[in-house]
Amino acid sequence: MVKGQRKPIDEITGALEKYSNVLNIGCGGCVSVCLAGGQKEVNLLNAELESIYKQNNISKKIEGFTVERQCNMQYLDELDDIAGGYDCLMSMACGAGVQYLAEKFPGKPVFPAINTVAIGIDREIGIYEEKCRACGECVLGYTGGICPVTRCAKGLFNGPCGGTNKGKCEISNDISCAWQDIYERLKGQNRLDDILKIKEPMEWKNQTQRTIIQEPYMKRYT
Amino acid sequence: MxxxxxxxxxxxxxxxxxxxxxxxxxxxxxxxxxxxxxxxxxxxxxxxxxxxxxxxxxxxxxxxxxxxxxxxxxxxxxxxxxxxxxxxxxxxxxxxxxxxxxxxxxxNPFAEPLEWRAHRLAKKIEAGVDFVQTQCIYNMDIFREFVKQANDMGLLEKVYLLAGVTPMKSVGMAKYMQAKVPGMDVPDDLIKRLRGAGKGKVADEGIKIACEQIEEFKEMKGVAGVHLMAIEWEHKVPEIAERAKVLPRPKVE
Structure with a gap:
């Protein structure tokens, strides 16, 4: 799922400086799962903002509302009767949700309260690890289920490079070498033949905005 | 930089x-x-x-x-x-x-997984490489094993392998290379030998070690030449080449 992290409070207060009536909109999707932008985080952020404004004698109204998902118009429609009463909207959704919200209310300033970081997994509660860069040309079948685009610092397709350092990446002793891990996994599965072949240059598919139409819907939309 | x-x-x-x-x-x-x-x-x-x-x-x-x-x-x-x-x-x-x-x-014959390095060289040959320069060589045992594996796989008939030689200027340089440079294998014995040379003689000992390596590479099957990298010591290259008896340079048409 998409993983995000809340922006520094100073950046948020800076963005809201000119507005006196703010609606902070949470998202019940991915960012709620990674504890960045769900209902609970909306309440926490609003409480923090209110306390800052109170301390500084600033009069500002901050309210919250969390929708099921900000990446679907059906859920954003719930805001139809609410959003009009505010002079700006803040979104705690991922970059996709923020943009869809801004598209829905083109006349309203919309500010992101979180940074969208990654497509990742839950390593532990509160620890999330990036796993996928959405390159659009998945090679995991060939690399033993370990992504060289995400995990190799140089994004090598024919690794490992000469900087491998006792199983660690040359950039840090805390980062495991993706290609050493790929090698070990394929060796364990007796599949090293896979990476003996040269992987040809990637056909990058993430250089322009992509729209997906799933096969069963082709007729309906094209 | x-x-x-x-x-x-x-x-x-x-x-x-x-x-x-x-x-x-x-x-x-x-x-x-x-x-x-x-x-x-x-x-x-x-x-x-x-x-x-x-x-x-x-x-x-x-x-x-x-x-x-x-x-x-x-x-x-x-x-x-x-x-x-x-x-x-x-x-x-x-x-x-x-x-x-x-x-x-x-x-780099010294980066793990060691047993994969000859295979990676094989891939580069298949991709179309004509010559290969190795990482600076200090661990001769591992390098000999790598060359043997590459020879056994018939790789070194298909590519010109240049053995990487970087003379050590000081004990400090050797320790830095050992601890800080990724993919570098500097054995403790080498540091011991440099230290043993005594004050004022370490750099000369470093050049002596490099020359001994070059002598071995001259005889090593599958090694076509040497890539001399005198890091921040470029002005010493003529002297090292002289002492390694690789002068005058052959004419290449």
Whole structure:
């Protein structure tokens, strides 16, 4: 799922400086799962903002509302009767949700309260690890289920490079070498033949905005 | 660190009557820029190109730069070979004057997984590499084993392998290389030998070790030559070459 992290409070207060009536909109999707932008985080952020404004004698109204998902118009429609009463909207959704919200209310300033970081997994509660860069040309079948685009610092397709350092990446002793891990996994599965072949240059598919139409819907939309 | 572009420095060397080995890293250029630079370099009389992944941008003084890594070093070798032998750019367009580059790559026999390193060399040969420069060699046991494996696989008949030699200037340099440089294998015995040379004699001992290595490489089956990297000690190269008895240089047509 998409993983995000809340922006520094100073950046948020800076963005809201000119507005006196703010609606902070949470998202019940991915960012709620990674504890960045769900209902609970909306309440926490609003409480923090209110306390800052109170301390500084600033009069500002901050309210919250969390929708099921900000990446679907059906859920954003719930805001139809609410959003009009505010002079700006803040979104705690991922970059996709923020943009869809801004598209829905083109006349309203919309500010992101979180940074969208990654497509990742839950390593532990509160620890999330990036796993996928959405390159659009998945090679995991060939690399033993370990992504060289995400995990190799140089994004090598024919690794490992000469900087491998006792199983660690040359950039840090805390980062495991993706290609050493790929090698070990394929060796364990007796599949090293896979990476003996040269992987040809990637056909990058993430250089322009992509729209997906799933096969069963082709007729309906094209 | 920002340095003068290798093709630009290489042009100066060509003008000085030398034959440079132009280096290109995948970190800074996409496939368009790389092919463009290869055409330009060849037009200026540069005939050799070394294809490298490149050190990660996190090292040096621009750690937040965006790394390009559009293609990797293996793919770069294939791209240049295709330009030279098929007269085609990677995108398929015809090159009317293909760049007749002598294609080089790096090989690090000391980085793990050690048993994979000869296979990686095999891939580079399959991709089209003509010569290979190794990482600086200090652990001779591992290097001998690597060369044996590569010979057994028949690889070193297909490529010119240049053994990397970097003389140690000081005990400090040896310890730094051992601890801080990724993919470098500096055995404790070597540091002990340097230290044993005594005050004022360490640098000379370093050169002596390098010369002993070169003597062994001259006799080693599958090793075509030596890549002498006297790091921040370039002015010592003539002396080291003299002491290693590799002067005068052979004439190459």
């Amino acid at each position: 920002v340095r003068m572009a290798s093709w630009a420095a290489s042009i100066i060397l060509v003008q000085e009557g030398l034959e440079p080995n132009f280096q290109m890293v995948c970190r800074d250029r996409n496939r368009l820029a790389m092919q463009s630079d290869i055409m330009g370099a060849y037009a200026h009389g540069i005939k050799n190109v070394l294809c490298l992944s490149g050190d990660h941008q996190q090292f040096g003084d621009h750690p937040q730069a965006k790394g390009v890594f559009d293609i990797d070093s293996m793919q770069l070798i294939s791209v240049i070979k295709n330009m030279r032998d098929e007269g085609k750019f990677q995108g398929g367009a015809v090159i009317h004057e293909p760049p007749k580059m002598f294609i080089g790559a790096a090989s």
